[in-house]
Amino acid sequence: MLDKLKYNVGKIVETVNEAEDIKSFYIKVKMEETCPGQFTMVWLPGFEEIPLSPSLHEREILRLTVAAVGSTTRKMHELNVGDRIFIRGPYGRGFNINYKGKYLLIAGGYGAAPLIYALRKLREAGKHVAYAVGAKSSSKLLFVDEAKNLGAKVYVATDNGSRGFRGYVTEMVQEIIENYDNVLACGPEEMLYRVMEMCLKTNVKCQLSIERYIKCGIGICGSCALDPKGLLVCKDGPVFYAEELIGTDFGKYYTLPSGIKKPV
Ligand SMILES: Cc1cc2nc3c(=O)[nH]c(=O)nc-3n(C[C@H](O)[C@H](O)[C@H](O)COP(=O)(O)OP(=O)(O)OC[C@H]3O[C@@H](n4cnc5c(N)ncnc54)[C@H](O)[C@@H]3O)c2cc1C
Ligand code: FES
Structure with missing residues (x-):
């Protein structure tokens, strides 16, 4: 159980302005493979820990796409390439994408x-x-x-x-x-x-x-x-x-x- 609470240290390698008040962070981090729809808990020291669902995860690059709606997400928007971020998870049940059909x-x-x-x-x-x-x-x-x-x-x-x-x-x-x-x-x-x-x-x-x-x-x-x-x-x-x-x-x-x- 305690293992599930372990933080992985990630380093931001790219940021992208996706839309008004919404940014993506490409983060280099060693963590368990995620499935779409699962979420991670993200912690910036001095702020709340918040849930975010990856918008991409390939090899050691995790992308988090964040809407600035309050104090923690606004603080995240101030982060730049090279900054560190603490991530635990992935958690929960994601989408089942194995069904047949459209x-x-x-x-x-x-x-x-x-x-x-x-x-x-x-x-x-x-x-x-x-x-x-x-x-x-x-x-x-x-x-x-x-x-x-x-x-x-x-x-x-x-x-x-x-x-x-x-x-x-x-x-x-x-x-x-x-x-x-x-x-x-x-x-x-x-x-x-x-x-x-x-x-x-x-x-x-x-x-x-x-x-x-x-x-x-x-x-x-x-x-x-x-x-x-x-x-x-x-x-x-x-x-x-x-x-x-x-x-x-x-x-x-x-x-x-x-x-x-x-x-x-
Ligand atoms: C499973 C899950 C996945 C999410 N994925 C994304 C994502 O990919 N991108 C994204 O931009 N946002 C996502 N969110 C929402 C994101 O967690 C909140 O916008 C964020 O926590 C706001 O924190 P704040 O301090 O900036 O704002 P605050 O002013 O603290 O809160 C703003 C709003 O966010 C809600 N919120 C605050 N803390 C939490 C919390 N710990 N758990 C749930 N809701 C909270 C509040 O109820 C309030 O409605 C997700 C939420 C959940 C539950
Ligand atoms: S957040 Fe604690 S039981 Fe779900």
Whole structure:
């Protein structure tokens, strides 16, 4: 168990501005192989330790794609090539990408991070993949070119219509979702809940990467529990099948670090 808490020291070898307030860090680090959808715990001394899902992991290079939303992620954005970062993991259950058939990947905001990693692996396995990505505006869209270069069919939605479909990514995919055998999705919880509803209605196999407040990351503290089933996001997830989430507080309540529940 203690071995699972061990930090690996990583060194930043490249940074890329991916979109407005979203940066990727290419980190040289010796760590266990990851599977798309699993997460790592990242620590910058003097700041919180936060969960981040790799957007790529090849040999000793791990890519983390980070949206600056608060103190730790803003501090991360100040890091440069040569800086060190402490990483433990990988943890949890990632996406199962071994199913037959066509895949539709639905990404909202920084939820694109684990999906572009899954997309790469799916394309390497010769699978047919479509990538539907949504953001508030075109300046916040992630990995459109990378997905095209990997050979995926790409659908783009922006809330303000600055690129592609005007509206939510969920509205954009509602007509096409039943043409696919598998859906993988990651993004804001309201978006994921809508994806879950559409997949259950159309009988499409659906895997959703969800967020809860992660403290230990290894199934000890209970901070990330989905009530009343007691599923642990850090251990049983963060990727869940739609059927597993039925009857939980997913889509309804989020538990704050204090233990208080807040409506989603
Ligand atoms: C499994 C998982 C994978 C994630 N992958 C990515 C990713 O690839 N890229 C990315 O940009 N973000 C990712 N996130 C979200 C990221 O962890 C938060 O944005 C980050 O923790 C914010 O920290 P902060 O100090 O900058 O902001 P804060 O101001 O502390 O918080 C901003 C928001 O982030 C949430 N948050 C803060 N700490 C945690 C925590 N320990 N666990 C869960 N949520 C937290 C808060 O509830 C709040 O809603 C992931 C979250 C989870 C649970
Ligand atoms: S974060 Fe501690 S049990 Fe999941």
